[in-house]
Amino acid sequence: MSLQWGKIYVTREELSLANVLQAGQAFRWILDENSGEYLTTMKIANNLNYSVVLLRQTDDKFIECSTYDKVCDLKDLVSHFESYFRTDVKVEEMHANEWLPRDPKFQNIETHGIRILGQEPWETLVSFICSTNNNISRITKMCHALCLNYGKKIGSFNSTEFYSFPSSDEIMNKATEAELRSLGFGYRAKYIIETAKRLVQNKKENDILSDTEFLMMMSKSNDYNELREHLMSYSGIGPKVADCICLMGMRKDHVVPVDVHVERIAQRDYRIKATNKEIVQLRELYKTLPITRKKVNFQLDYIRTSLNEKWGPYAGWAQGILFFREVGGTTGANTEGKIKKRKNDNINVVAEDTKQEQMDDIPSSKKSRIKSEQLI
Numbered sequence: 221m222s223l224q225w226g227k228i229y230v231t232r233e234e235l236s237l238a239n240v241l242q243a244g245q246a247f248r249w250i251l252d253e254n255s256g257e258y259l260t261t262m263k264i265a266n267n268l269n270y271s272v273v274l275l276r277q278t279d280d281k282f283i284e285c286s287t288y289d290k291v292c293d294l295k296d297l298v299s300h301f302e303s304y305f306r307t308d309v310k311v312e313e314m315h316a317n318e319w320l321p322r323d324p325k326f327q328n329i330e331t332h333g334i335r336i337l338g339q340e341p342w343e344t345l346v347s348f349i350c351s352t353n354n355n356i357s358r359i360t361k362m363c364h365a366l367c368l369n370y371g372k373k374i375g376s377f378n379s380t381e382f383y384s385f386p387s388s389d390e391i392m393n394k395a396t397e398a399e400l401r402s403l404g405f406g407y408r409a410k411y412i413i414e415t416a417k418r419l420v421q422n423k424k425e426n427d428i429l430s431d432t433e434f435l436m437m438m439s440k441s442n443d444y445n446e447l448r449e450h451l452m453s454y455s456g457i458g459p460k461v462a463d464c465i466c467l468m469g470m471r472k473d474h475v476v477p478v479d480v481h482v483e484r485i486a487q488r489d490y491r492i493k494a495t496n497k498e499i500v501q502l503r504e505l506y507k508t509l510p511i512t513r514k515k516v517n518f519q520l521d522y523i524r525t526s527l528n529e530k531w532g533p534y535a536g537w538a539q540g541i542l543f544f545r546e547v548g549g550t551t552g553a554n555t556e557g558k559i560k561k562r563k564n565d566n567i568n569v570v571a572e573d574t575k576q577e578q579m580d581d582i583p584s585s586k587k588s589r590i591k592s593e594q595l596i
């Protein structure tokens with residue numbers, strides 16, 4: 221099949237597909253190791269149905285995008301990916317004009333072509349429920365299992381089958397907790413079922429059919445604290461997961477998700493620690509937000525607000541760069557159905573020693589060690 225490709229003009233310093241698509245933000249991109257193309261399914265433009273899309277980066281000045289089903293013209297596809305990759309945000313400019321003047325530590329920090337994605341919020345929400353106490357390899361496996369078992373088949377290309385990401389209705393109607401447990405979701409099985417049911421109920425009460433539309437409505441009509449309160453009302457969503465959804469699924473660029481890795485950075489590099497007085501102030505702030513008050517860890521929340529103040533309106537992007545530096549590495553699916561750890565794109569970086577481990581082929585006795593190394 222001959223494909224037509226559209227060009228998105230963005231340099232490799234601003235966007236490295238290898239460092240962004242399989243590095244802990246998105247979990248459903250599949251790499252064709254022969255062609256170097258990345259494939260997944262997405263809803264394009266205003267289309268309600270999923271299409272198979274392809275991306276490649278063969279030049280340092282642009283990336284290229286295509287789709288098998290020609291769901292829209294190339295101009296609209298290019299616009300879709302400009303929005304997905306948030307090309308309106310210039311990371312090099314942010315580094316020079318926002319982060320470096322506010323934080324001299326950015327003098328020694330390269331951006332590695334990393335940027336925050338503008339993903340579909342429902343898929344982001346479910347993916348980050350799966351991310352709790354988990355590594356990229358297993359999150360990837362879970363996201364693909366959801367699509368294979370509960371999504372719609374979109375097509376089969378070069379013997380790889382592609383599925384949509386299941387809606388909350390599809391999960392509610394087709395999945396059970398026991399089945400998800402048998403697919404390897406562990407305790408997250410219950411969270412996914414309960415969350416899908418609540419979202420179906422919320423959509424019904426608001427007379428909205430689409431998960432994307434409901435979550436975007438919540439995102440637009442609430443300030444950050446209220447939005448986080450809403451997100452944390454779903455089963456399995458705590459402050460870190462809620463903040464990842466805000467940042468990577470709702471374009472809340474200032475939000476800094478704080479997990480053990482960011483806590484380590486904050487304490488080691490910035491000596492951030494809340495005093496009792498600061499904790500009391502946060503408690504007071506959350507007086508009208510009972511779920512936040514219950515679920516939040518005040519020390520971690522203080523780190524979140526401190527880093528947000530330090531790095532400014534695009535603090536979440538600064539976190540993304542430090543997170544990649546701290547946790548490192550890319551891991552994702554290939555067209556043979558294997559999940560592999562890969563080398564980072566070494567744009568102005570010394571490549572890390574990333575052995576091409578096939579996670580699925582590693583004996584389970586060793587897996588627990590690898591899992592704990594890669595928890596994100």
Ligand SMILES: Nc1nc2[nH]c(O)nc2c(=O)[nH]1
Pocket residue numbers: 243244245351464477478479539540541543544596
């Ligand atoms: N940029 C980030 N990616 C992430 N993945 C994940 O699971 N957590 C994070 C995060 O905090 N930042």
